Amino acid sequence: MKQTILGAGGSIGIELAKALKEYTSDIRLVNRNPVKVSSTDSLFPADLTIKNNVFEAIKGSQVTYVTIGFPYNTKVWKEYWVPFIKNVIEACLKYDSRLVFFDNVYAIGGDNVNHITENSPISPTSRKGEIRAEVDRLILENIDKNNLQAIIARAPDFFGGTSRENSVIINLVYNNLIKNKKAQWLCNAKVIHSMGYVPDLTKGTALLGNTPQAFNQIWNLPTDPQKITGEEWINLFATELKKVSEYTVVPNWLIKGIGLFVPVMKEIAEMNYQYDRDYYFDSTKFKNYFKFTPTSNAIAVKQTIKQIKYTEISDGKRTKNR
The missing domain is CATH 3.40.50.720 (NAD(P)-binding Rossmann-like Domain)
Structure with missing residues (x-):
């Protein structure tokens, strides 16, 4: 078919x-x-x-x-x-x-x-x-x-898989922590964000x-039902990377400025309502109908970091062999 x-x-x-x-x-x-x-x-x-x-x-x-x-x-x-x-x-x-x-x-x-x-x-x-x-x-x-x-x-x-360039959490959290910088979050890190x-x-x-x-x-589509905040996402990445879990919150008026350096952020300012209040995605219908258990957020973060590192090593080897 x-x-x-x-x-x-x-x-x-x-x-x-x-x-x-x-x-x-x-x-x-x-x-x-x-x-x-x-x-x-x-x-x-x-x-x-x-x-x-x-x-x-x-x-x-x-x-x-x-x-x-x-x-x-x-x-x-x-x-x-x-x-x-x-x-x-x-x-x-x-x-x-x-x-x-x-x-x-x-x-x-x-x-x-x-x-x-x-x-x-x-x-x-x-x-x-x-x-x-x-x-x-x-x-x-x-x-x-x-x-x-x-x-x-x-x-x-x-996030995860080959998704990196256009992933907000990878750009603001992973990319900063890996450089020993403070992670960043948009608008409010204390609210839920699926x-x-x-x-x-x-x-x-x-x-x-x-x-x-x-x-x-x-x-x-299937998503971990855990009600997790921006701060808790940062903690998951920091723990896995063995980095200090520190972050700054970027107010909406600064998002356009960040866009000068992170292209995906240029037009996200109008989407601030997804970050300044609870944003909870419920996939109960899918999970019950198909008896599907989503990957936990903690394991998803672990696997994502492993995939990024594997990709970087592979890309480095290809570049070296050219």
């Missing part, structure tokens, strides 16, 4: 390709410059902002996963996200492909992030959130009106895509 990943070159796409091997050996990887994750993968180089490319990429696919990550820029998102998802929906309907959309929770805003479930209302309070809300509504409307077979699979902020572990999120996405009964629903 052919399964296609649109946006296969990012951290989620790469880990999803690994997870899908449990279900099929017929995996099509689509992005501008796809690279095989497994030897049996087929590669489909394409600019997915072009409608015809989207159709050709989806043609023949029983399941299509959207893990694409357009550059983290409101102007870019406004230009590309809605036309892209319209093309995906149209192609999935034409070729009878089931759609699994790997989503974030930007469409949920304000105090609704205090406890995020599948029933949390679409309530964006940011420009990026408004764009993602429109994307979600298009999928849900086509499920209701056009018999689109689709899943919205939501994830909180995440984080997803990429290998769990992608295993969950693959499981959903290969469970016909799971379609036409919203699912929160």
Whole structure:
């Protein structure tokens, strides 16, 4: 059964390709410059902002996963996200492909992030959130009106796997502690902030895509239910790295300044509502239905640090041998 990943070159796409091997050996990887994750993968180089490319990429696919990550820029998102998802929906309907959309929770805003479930209302309070809300509504409307077979699979902020450059916690906590600097946190380190572990999120996405009964629903992907604060995240990383657990809190007005040095932070200022109050992601529905036990936060941190170090050693060896 052919399964296609649109946006296969990012951290989620790469880990999803690994997870899908449990279900099929017929995996099509689509992005501008796809690279095989497994030897049996087929590669489909394409600019997915072009409608015809989207159709050709989806043609023949029983399941299509959207893990694409357009550059983290409101102007870019406004230009590309809605036309892209319209093309995906149209192609999935034409070729009878089931759609699994790997989503974030930007469409949920304000105090609704205090406890995020599948029933949390679409309530964006940011420009990026408004764009993602429109994307979600298009999928849900086509499920209701056009018999689109689709899943919205939501994830909180995440880390782990190959996710590093665009991970807030890696940039602000790990990268500082490893340099013997104080870790940083945004807005308030004393409030709850859920984080997803990429290998769990992608295993969950693959499981959903290969469970016909799971379609036409919203699912929160598997995440440790521990209600953990920013300060406690910092303690986990510091303990594992054997560093002093010290940190500074960055107020929202300084976030744009940090963006001069950490690109992912440039446009995160409008997302401060995710850091100045409790942000708890509840995946009870997934865990109960699939009897899935997420990796604990402590073990996820340990494994993430191990993966980073392994990658650095491997990259160093490759550079030395060139």
